[in-house]
Amino acid sequence: MSERTKKRTQVADVDRSLYDFTYSEEGYERYDDGLTPDIVRAISEKKDEPEWMLNMRLAALDTYHAKEMASNWGPSIAGLDMDHISTYVSPRTKQAKSWDDVPDDIKNTFERLGIPEAERESLAGVGAQYDSEIVYHNMREEVAKEGVVYTTIEDALHDPQWEPIVHEYFGTLIPPADHKFAALHYAVWSGGSFVYVPAGVTVDYPLQSYFRLNAEGAGQFEHTLIIVEEGANLHFIEGCSAPKYYEANLHAGAVELFVKDGARLRYSTIENWSKNMYNLNTKRARVGADAKMEWVSGSFGSHVSYLYPTTILQGDRSSCEFSGITFAGATQDLDTGCKVILNGANTTATVDTKSISKDGGCNTFRSSVVVGRRAANARCSVSCQSLMLDDISRSDTIPAMDVRNATASVGHEATIGRISDDTVLYLMSRGCSEAEARTMVVGGFANPVSKELPLEYAVEMNNLIKLEMEGAIG
Amino acid sequence: MSVNDERIALERVNTPPAQTWNYLRTNDITLTVPAHSRKGDVFFALPRLFEQVECGMGPKVTEWVESQAADAHYVEVRAGVQRAEPIIAEDDTGVMVRAGAEATIVIGASPTEEALDTSASLVRIIAERDTTVHVLEFVAENADQHVHSVGITAGANARIDVRQFFLAAGTTAAGLTVALDGDHARLDLSCRYLGREHDVLDINHVVRQRGRQTRANVRESGVLDGHARKALRATIDLIHGSSGSEGAELESVLVLSDDVTNKTMPVILCDEDDVAGNHGASIGSIAPEQIQYLRDRGLSLEEAEALYQRALFDEALIAAPTAGIRHTVLARATAVLGADVANDLVAGLGLDEAKEV
Known part of the structure; x- marks a missing residue:
């Protein structure tokens, strides 16, 4: 073998100019750093919320202070100091339905990220959040005529038709006591989306929410609540990015997905937070009988991630598919994976994940599969493949399985390795x-995941991989 | 440790190197064990060298066994010697296998007529370069709970093969750590287990691959019935510098009852790029087509399921190296499968114990 192929992979700094640009916060409303009941009340008052929501926030704040982070697993979050995080930063602008009504700096941000173009070409609706507030929200008229609702949680709370629905579902799938940062989320949540798809309606084009965190030393705590009624069908896309700072930023969003009997929901995420971000996000779906939940997840950014989308297959014959890829480079410690709980009879779950580690990045695939006593004939297969691109990176797989039904069948397989020299030589020849x-x-390696995305997003994902691989030879 | 009426709680022991969500209750086990005061007694301790051997159940269990056992047993197999007689490891035992030697080490309590509260052993093995070490571990004796912690370090070119049979009633907590420190060291581990009624099995396997070109091949399989609860944690740790190493782990579990709780946590930790690690787990029941195949040949489902349990005892009896161990396994086989089947097993092996059962 030639000396050339024996050389270690050397990856140059990635050109992230597409994402690493900032605009001044001058004129923005920014609450004090830290967490106090007064800040929580101020957020609630600003949103003119019903009393039950304020009470929920205050109770969640107490829970946050009472709960400890587990000390025996997961990457360190010692660099995250909530006393130096502002939980609410807002550009002083109203939500717009036309990009022309969005302030220039914010509009430029989203144009550089390609959101208006994507909206014109391939989306049924778009929501764009800038720091703590949604600044743009729009949906195609023909979709609205079918009874589909795509709005902010705040607007839904002020609509007499939807406030009771939000009250009924909000915080039920991910309770505030779920873990410390779920509690934090409920104390200070702001922004996010409320989607309601009526029974039997198929939304032909995806809806997309894009989250941009521009402010330094701030947190983003959006809440996404999606209800897909019986027999309905929706594809929802979530994108996120932020410029890089030297001060820690925090993302602690929550996504609650209700997929009713016979419905189908695909939830795709391209996460590209900057590498000073602590991404402590919680996503959960409850799936009814004969319904299907599909997750497609690409994680490229963040300094530290704790991200495990959870699917509860509650209804008989319900199913889920999870396809995910995580790319960890220098300074990144990404603890990602998924959880599947099979409660219904004849439920099926397929998990297929990939991870790539390079430049000293740490990847941990963490999963749990729990098969309940009622889940007769449940089937679950988990596949996890990890690629190591150099000898200073790290890749761990930590799956757990808990099976309590004799007729269930659960399979798991994982492999870790590097690109073989033979393969590289073959291509070079x-x-x-x-x-x-x-x-x-x-x-x-990433193709099985990218092919699950709409073309435009697959291209973005492939570009991100190319960016990460740029200058990969020394 | 909190002492209470000569019982102490060994909290959260048998932990793997990397843990996961605590709410799954998969990371560890807490045991309540006897704690007899030995204050003022002086016992023979192992050479300090053995303190460096990492044991599967962790330092709390090591400390507890050392405090409860009387004299520790130290056995040395001289360089280049092929020792035919197996070394019976009991209580607190350290075995030094010098370079180029070969030895068989048997872990398994002596048969007792009366049920014990707790049976426990702590076995530490240092296998120097070019050694071949066979470890046979049997847990089948009559006790309410069984606590067995084993640690092995392997030098360059050492060949370690471990066969474990966990067949006992009650609670079995067993941990094994094998450190493949030397280049080209190799581990072959086979673990067979049976859980039935209200048995609890808590198994922790850890393989540290430090040397270059090391190989680890770990296979676990078992049968769970009744209200049995089992947790298996198996970790392959490919440490930085272990280039060219390969680790593989595979578990296959047959679940025969809806009241079983089967937890599996197969972990790969990888801090080196020029390695290959893989693991797999297969959990389920007998496939309908297999049941049909057996029915076509006159076997009921119950008989087919009993075959799997019988196969476990059959294998254990074939592997049992001493009459004492055979007697213990047979007694357990009689309790699980009945005297007729146990006699049949013995007869099939051509052993004298058939008369004793």
Whole structure:
């Protein structure tokens, strides 16, 4: 083997200029750093919320202070000091339905990220959040005519038709006491989306929410609540990014998904937070009989991530598919995976995840599969593949299975390895440079996940992989 | 440790190197064990070298066994010697296998007529370079709970093969850590277990692959019935510098009852790129087509399920190296499968114990 192929992969700093731009916060409303009941009351008052929501926030704040983080697992969050995080930062602008009505700096931000273009070409509706507030929300008229509701949680709370629905569902799937940062979320949540798809309605094009955190030393705590009624069908896309700062930022959102009997929901995420971000997000779906939940998840950013979308297959014959890829580079410690709880009879779950580690990045795939006593003939298969691109990175897989039904069948397989020299040599003998060969192999590795995304997002994901692989040969 | 009426709680022991969500209750086990005061007594302790051997159930259990056992047993197999007689490891035992030697080490309590409260052993093995070490571990004796912690370090080119049979009633907590420190060291581990009625099995396997070109091949399989509860944690740790190493782990579980709780946590930790690690787990019942195949040949479902349990005892009896161990396994086989089947097993092996059962 030539000396050339024996050389270690050296990855240059990634050009993140597409994402790493900032605008001044001058004129923005920014609450004091830290967490106090007064700040919680101020957020609630600003949103003119019903009393039950304020009470929920205050109780959650107490829970947050009472709960401890587990000390025996997970990456360190020692660099996150809530006394130096502002939980509410808002541009002084009203929510717009036309991009022309959005302030120039914010509009420029989303244009650089390609959101208005995507809206014109391939989406049924778009919500854009800038720091703590939604600044743009719109949906195609024909979709609205079908009875589909796509709005902010705040607006739904002020609508007599939807306030009782929000009250009924909000915080039920992810209770505030779920874990410390779920409690924090409920204390200070702001922004996010409320989606309601009536029974039998199929939304032909995806809806998308894009979250941009521009402010330094701030947190984003959006709440997404989606209800897909019986027999309905929706694809929801979530994107997020932030410029890089040297001060810690925090994302502690919550996503509650209710997929009723016979319905189908696909929830796709391309997460590209900057590498000073603590991403402590919680996502959970409850799936009814004969319904299907699909997750497609690409995690590229963040300094530290704790992210495990959970699916509760409650109804008989319900199913879920989870496809995810995580790319951890320098300074990143990404603890990602998923949880599946099979409660219904004849339920099925398929989990297929990939991870790539390079430049000293740490990847942990963490999962749990729990099969309840009632889940006769449940079937679950988990596949986890990890690729190591150098010898200073780290990749761990920590799955757990708990099976309590004799007729269930659960399978798990995981592999960890590197790109074989033979493969690189083969591609080089056919005219590829070593850099091209390695990028091609990594692209092929990620392909099963990217092919699950709409074309535009698959292209974005592949571009992110290319960015991460740039200069990958020394 | 909190002492209470000569009982102490060993809290959260048998933990793996990497843990997960605590609400799953998969990370550890808490045991209440006897704690007889030995204050003022002086016992023979193992050479300090053995303190460096990491044991599967962790330091709390090591400390407890050391405090409860009388004299520790130290056995040395001289360099280049092929020792035919097995070494019976009991209580607190340290075995030094010098370079180029071969030895068989048997872990398993002596048969007792009366039920014990707790049976426990702590076995530490240092296998120097070019050694071959066979470890046979049997847990089948008559006791309410069984606490067995084993640690092995392997030098360059050492060959370690471990066969474990966990067949006892009550609670079995067993931990094994094997450190493949030397280049080209190899571990082959086979673990067979049976859980029935209200048995509790808590097993922790850890393989540390430090040397270059090391190999670990871990296989666990078992049968769970009744209200049995089992947790298996199996970790392959590919440590930085272990280039060229490969680790594989595979578990296969047959679940025969809806009241069983089966927890599995197969972990790979990888801090090196030039390695290969893989694991798999298969959890389920006998496939309908297999049941039909057996029915076509006149076997009922119950008979088919009993075959799996019988196979476990059959394998354990074949592997049992001493009459004492065979007697213990047979007594347990009689309790689980009945005297007729136990006699049949013995007859099939051509052993004298058939008369004793």
